[in-house]
Amino acid sequence: MENTLTLRYEVDGEDFTRAGEASAAVKRALKKMGVSPEVVRKVAIALYEGEINMVIHADGGVITVEVTPKEVRMELADHGKGIENIELAMQEGYSTAPDEVRSLGFGAGMGLPNMKKCSDEMKIESTVGVGTTVTMTVYIQ
Amino acid sequence: MEEFFHSVTLDTEKCMGCTNCIKRCPTEAIRVRNKKAFIIKERCIDCGECIRVCPHHAKKPIYDHLDEVLNQYKYRIALPAPALYAQFNNLDDVDIVLNALLMLGFDDVYEVARAAEIVSDSTRRLMAAGTLKKPIISSACPAVTRLIRVRFPGLVDNVLPLNAPVEVAARLAKKEAAEKTGLPPEQIGAVFISPCAAKVTASKMPLGTERSQVSAVVAISEVYPKLLPLMKQVKEPKELSKAGKIGVNWGSSTGEASALLNDSYLAADGIENVIKVLEDLEDEKFGNLDFIELNACNAGCVGGVLTVENPYIARTKLKRLRKYLPVSLNHVDKIPAEAKWDEPLEYAPVLKLDPDMGKALSKLEQMEEIERSLPGLDCGSCGAPSCKALAEDVVRGIASTDDCIFKFKENMTSLFSELHRLEGLIPSSYIQENPDGVKKEEPDDTH
Numbered sequence: 001m002e003n004t005l006t007l008r009y010e011v012d013g014e015d016f017t018r019a020g021e022a023s024a025a026v027k028r029a030l031k032k033m034g035v036s037p038e039v040v041r042k043v044a045i046a047l048y049e050g051e052i053n054m055v056i057h058a059d060g061g062v063i064t065v066e067v068t069p070k071e072v073r074m075e076l077a078d079h080g081k082g083i084e085n086i087e088l089a090m091q092e093g094y095s096t097a098p099d100e101v102r103s104l105g106f107g108a109g110m111g112l113p114n115m116k117k118c119s120d121e122m123k124i125e126s127t128v129g130v131g132t133t134v135t136m137t138v139y140i141q
Numbered sequence: 142m143e144e145f146f147h148s149v150t151l152d153t154e155k156c157m158g159c160t161n162c163i164k165r166c167p168t169e170a171i172r173v174r175n176k177k178a179f180i181i182k183e184r185c186i187d188c189g190e191c192i193r194v195c196p197h198h199a200k201k202p203i204y205d206h207l208d209e210v211l212n213q214y215k216y217r218i219a220l221p222a223p224a225l226y227a228q229f230n231n232l233d234d235v236d237i238v239l240n241a242l243l244m245l246g247f248d249d250v251y252e253v254a255r256a257a258e259i260v261s262d263s264t265r266r267l268m269a270a271g272t273l274k275k276p277i278i279s280s281a282c283p284a285v286t287r288l289i290r291v292r293f294p295g296l297v298d299n300v301l302p303l304n305a306p307v308e309v310a311a312r313l314a315k316k317e318a319a320e321k322t323g324l325p326p327e328q329i330g331a332v333f334i335s336p337c338a339a340k341v342t343a344s345k346m347p348l349g350t351e352r353s354q355v356s357a358v359v360a361i362s363e364v365y366p367k368l369l370p371l372m373k374q375v376k377e378p379k380e381l382s383k384a385g386k387i388g389v390n391w392g393s394s395t396g397e398a399s400a401l402l403n404d405s406y407l408a409a410d411g412i413e414n415v416i417k418v419l420e421d422l423e424d425e426k427f428g429n430l431d432f433i434e435l436n437a438c439n440a441g442c443v444g445g446v447l448t449v450e451n452p453y454i455a456r457t458k459l460k461r462l463r464k465y466l467p468v469s470l471n472h473v474d475k476i477p478a479e480a481k482w483d484e485p486l487e488y489a490p491v492l493k494l495d496p497d498m499g500k501a502l503s504k505l506e507q508m509e510e511i512e513r514s515l516p517g518l519d520c521g522s523c524g525a526p527s528c529k530a531l532a533e534d535v536v537r538g539i540a541s542t543d544d545c546i547f548k549f550k551e552n553m554t555s556l557f558s559e560l561h562r563l564e565g566l567i568p569s570s571y572i573q574e575n576p577d578g579v580k581k582e583e584p585d586d587t588h
Binding site: 036 | 292294295297425492493496498505506508
């Protein structure tokens with residue numbers, strides 16, 4: 001059997017200042033595994049952007065990360081308002097973030113495009129009013 | 142495997158085996174074993190935090206001693222760090238310090254501030270050429286460079302490939318002295334008057350170059366009391382100083398970055414802040430930055446463990462001193478060979494759990510499981526800085542979960558209850574009928 005490390009994080013939608021903690025924990029684990037700096041970078045950025053999105057748009061959710069010697073699979077599931085037009089959301093510069101988070105430097109419309117750029121596979125499933133699940137895979141080998 | 146030298150030593154008589162240093166170490170390099178602290182050498186970055194935090198003064202910096210150094214070389218050149226000037230009250234002329242250094246027994250002085258201006262000019266040239274990966278991270282603080290090397294593999298290529306000012310100073314000073322005196326290089330000593338213990342390590346095991354030209358590193362704290370009375374005797378100082386504002390500024394945080402005459406920089410000081418910045422850089426959280434200056438010590442080099450003055454007061458003194466100095470007195474037409482690294486910085490994967498990635502993954506899983514079974518108090522009583530670190534030590538095979546006093550107590554409790562249960566058991570062959578014919582009550586074995 002392929003050995004798999006599963007890490008699970010609850011993302012708190014109430015506390016903006018804690019966003020990024022899951023990404024930091026996964027980063028530490030990957031370094032201990034000895035994966036290449038490039039893979040660590042891609043996973044860290046993809047996860048960080050995703051985590052921020054969950055806080056800004058969806059009041060938090062659950063991140064599940066599965067690490068195997070071949071790849072890192074990340075699932076970010078929330079019960080937020082959902083994405084109306086995924087194609088539009090994927091465009092660089094498009095954002096529905098409220099002004100108060102923009103003033104903190106977020107909401108530049110680069111989150112999803114960056115996630116796409118940093119992952120080798122990405123899938124978005126979203127139902128308006130129900131929630132969104134983003135799955136991303138970064139290959140290690 | 143290279144030998145590890147570190148500028149920290151432990152006075153075992155004074156070490157109580159408390160948890161102060163293990164908790165403070167930014168690379169989790171210290172453990173307590175047999176009631177004494179010990180350093181996992183390949184992890185230590187020489188930041189000096191353990192020296193600063195030890196309440197029993199058991200952690201001590203290692204450095205060379207002035208008298209021995211002066212006897213060791215025929216021609217002795219002092220390389221004073223800008224931070225040295227920041228130790229004195231009401232100093233308004235650097236030459237007073239430099240003249241006093243000559244009176245102390247040195248044959249010449251070469252200010253590290255001079256070399257710092259050369260490094261600044263070289264950095265400006267490299268940035269203008271636009272060939273380096275941005276943001277460029279300063280390589281001047283040896284603890285930061287070592288930290289990046291063990292903890293931030295993704296940032297290794299961003300480190301400025303130039304020698305630190307003291308190294309450049311040593312090379313240029315020795316070259317000048319060899320031309321002037323005709324002495325062979327081994328008889329010329331370039332002696333750094335240092336605020337920093339990590340520079341001792343950097344001189345013995347440099348990064349970016351195979352061999353350091355810094356002959357010895359003596360502590361500002363040792364030189365300071367000897368220098369004070371001599372400075373009072375200096376009436377008409379000879380003009381020796383050849384550095385301006387930019388060079389002197391390097392002594393405190395933002396000095397190096399502001400010398401680049403470019404607003405797109407960030408300067409952070411104090412090891413915890415440095416780590417936060419590096420984490421964020423790794424996640425590419427800041428865009429459009431050209432240069433990152435990082436100093437492991439609070440307020441920059443003036444906060445080094447070998448200084449005497451409070452770092453913030455020292456910084457203010459430095460500000461006062463540089464007020465009327467010219468901007469810079471050292472310029473280069475091209476980057477001098479003395480300033481360039483001759484070997485690249487390489488990632489040292491000392492935190493890896495296993496050379497085989499599959500095995501490392503299994504160890505990570507075990508680590509998670511062990512961590513969940515630990516109390517999560519991070520009390521440090523086991524000798525590791527946190528429950529997570531103990532879990533890691535267990536999978537690395539250098540500790541046991543029994544080192545956790547709470548786990549130990551749990552085991553004792555279950556052992557005692559088992560003993561208690563066994564105590565109550567009586568073999569049926571021992572059970573006697575009472576004379577009145579009533580069987581004795583069965584022992585209760587339910588508890």
